[in-house]
Amino acid sequence: MIKVEFLGPIGLNPIELNIKTINELSESLKQISAMDQWIGISAIAIxxxxxxxxEGYILYDGDVVSILPPVCGG
Known part of the structure; x- marks a missing residue:
């Protein structure tokens, strides 16, 4: 299992997923309606x-994936 944490204004609680690739992560996140506005513009940290x-990155049990929304500031 990997842990997925959502940082900043995404505002979701961490979840655990039994996945092996970033492509599978993307498909899983598309099932979460609150992620609609963040998919495609957020960075990923492993x-x-x-x-x-x-693309094709392999995830291992115990990995922590962070979804980072874009940052704005001045």
Missing amino acids: NNKIVTQS
């Missing part, structure tokens, strides 16, 4: 490291 080339 074990506190931003993953830029996430």
